[in-house]
Amino acid sequence: MISIRQLSKRFGEQEAVRSIDLEIPAGQLVGLLGPNGAGKSTTIKMLTGMLLPSSGTAEVFGFDVVRQPLEVKQVVGYVPESGAVFESLTGWEYLELVAALYHIPDDDAHARIRRFGQFFELDEETLRDKQLSAYSKGMRQKVVITSALLHNPQVIFFDEPLNGLDANVALSVKTLITSLAREGKTVVFCSHILDVVERICQRIVILHEGRILADGTLAELQQRCGEQSLEHIFNQLTGTRNLLARAEEFARGLTQ
């Protein structure tokens, strides 16, 4: 479903992604982890056809991201970390726009918007009357997630999708994500909330400085690192040593 070979992205002198290889079959839910600046978002942007790779190839649902970017975009859904929307539109207008961009007929689009609205408990009156600038962060994130799933994509990229969501909605979204994978969708889930990744992802890929450091199931990573929690595995692979001692020493310094 997603096939990446020697994919690299360079910004000037800085190499954000360095020759990564990855195969993700249909129906798999993959957690893509890494510290800030590891290259996660850049990788996703290349896979969604937003950025051109500097070298290497990538195919999504059989379409080449460089030669067939529009075909790729038709089959992917993307929830960006920024949660960006057109704030001067109402939620309804924004979702109508997204539906039109995927050629969803009006009646069908309205039915889909209502269905998502019910799932996310977004009242239709609010959706129709209030501009997105007046929404709370959580409500806006619900609209962003709806806009990514409205066209029923085959491959979905979630970049920090739980940002701003309350505990109940976050639980619904997590359940939705696992259900989507069970329905045969390929899902790439980026998050810094490691216990969520640990619980819902079938496979975990850890990026660091543009390279893949680890790739496998949680059990495989536990065996490899000799640690039980994903948090400790992640810290062992990418973090600073003696983190706890350093934090305690720093806090002492602050209070003195």
Added chain:
Amino acid sequence: MTTVDTPKPRLIDGGQLRALLRCYWRLSTRGKLAGSMRRRQSGKPRGLLFIAAMYMLVGLTTSFSVFAHMNVFTYAMILHSMTFLVVGMAITSESGDILFSANESDVLLHRPIHSRTLLLAKGLNLIGLALFLAGSLNFFPTFFGLAAPGAQWWFPLTHVVSIILLSIFCCASVVCTYGLIVRFLDREKFDNFAAWTQVAMSFLFVGGYQLVPRLMQRFDGLNLENSPFLLPLPPAWFAAVDAVGTMQPVQHSVWWLMVIGFVATGALTYSAIGKLAPSYGEALARLGEARQRTGKPKPASQRTYQSRNSFLRWWMPDPIERASFCLAAAYMRRDREIKLRLYPSLGSFLVFPLMGLLDRRTGASPFIPLLTVWMLGQLPVIAMETLRTSSQAAAADIFAIAPLESGAPVFLGVRKATILYLMVPALCIATGLLALVIHSRSALFLALPGLIAIPIVSLLPACVGTYLPLSRSPQVGTQSAKNTTLMFGTMLTMGILAGISYVASEENFLPILLLVETAVLVTVYWALKRHIQNRPLRWD
């Protein structure tokens, strides 16, 4: 839910184009242009109606020039010069936000839209905006044109066509300019280059507007045989459409001007959409990327750093004021959004002294220094109002969190930054130009009453409410009622001062005026500053 059967991607997709146009129209009418004058959620774009009314009023005053017995070509030339200025400036300042909105990449770039469809939608949105402004401005002049000697009854129809052409020409020029810049420059360079290109474009539009009447005066009318200078002037090309359409007979040369207009508009439009579109999507993605500094930044030498800090400490002993100064200075230097909004407006401030170079009677004319100071007086207010708005408005919460008793030091820091980085250089350039242009010392003295009032006028933004930099979201708009009142207030104050200075000079009591004004200004300055400092910080 069934998977959507999307049609094969097309270069220009009608359905997507319609949806995008609807979206951009809503964004334009609810966003910056309309601003908060539109009553939220009422569905009535009151801000737009207000702007239309203002432009119609300006157009009405220009309409009366038809009674100066000018022929259709000359009358149309005046109208097109004015429209060229207004539309050009508006499109130049709006195009940065419309064409290269940094937030848009995460909203649209992962959708299956061909860059040609996207650019066409944005281009049509710009044309819509241009037509709205041009239409308002030309509403009355279109009908007054019937009074021009030689005009036929169908003049309004011809003028509508020529105005549409001019609007398309302005938009295509701006899109092409950006298309070329973005094709060859990376993000870092693009930000700076685009800002300065906008300055150049606004200078060109204002200059073009000022140039036409001066050239008309110099060459005693508009006749291509005697005036080959008309050939490179776009307003002349579109005025020729009016002339060819309604005047009988017309000079052969006027036909050529019209042909140039059609060819230039067609070529620019084709280049913008046909040739530059493919690289547009890629450029948008590049601009949406995080900034990547290539190479090491040049470190300021220790001595420069220390001397700058000592100067700032001496000038602004209050650390809050100093921090606010540094914040404003950094945004004026580095922030793409601020640069694109602020710098284009600077071009217009120096046009008047420059135009004096073309004016045969300048040596004795007192109006050039008066107009220059009148324009310069508005510079700090415009700069500070620009610095009030940012898409990073949420970051201004820092002023709410910090234990500040008053917003005064924050405001005064921003004010000093605009004075040091904008006002001082602008004054130096203007003085240099005026010294070149004006030979009469008494004419230069005329500028003094306005000049000494600028520090007082620059306090006005903090008098009409709490001033906090970068605290207003662009959605609230730059055309808010408060903002417009402030601008008009500044223009009016500086205008009245210019009038009084002129009368004082004519009646030989300028020195007395200067003495009285200084005394009044010192009192007003003290009172205003006290008012600003005593007002508690209220968070809107």
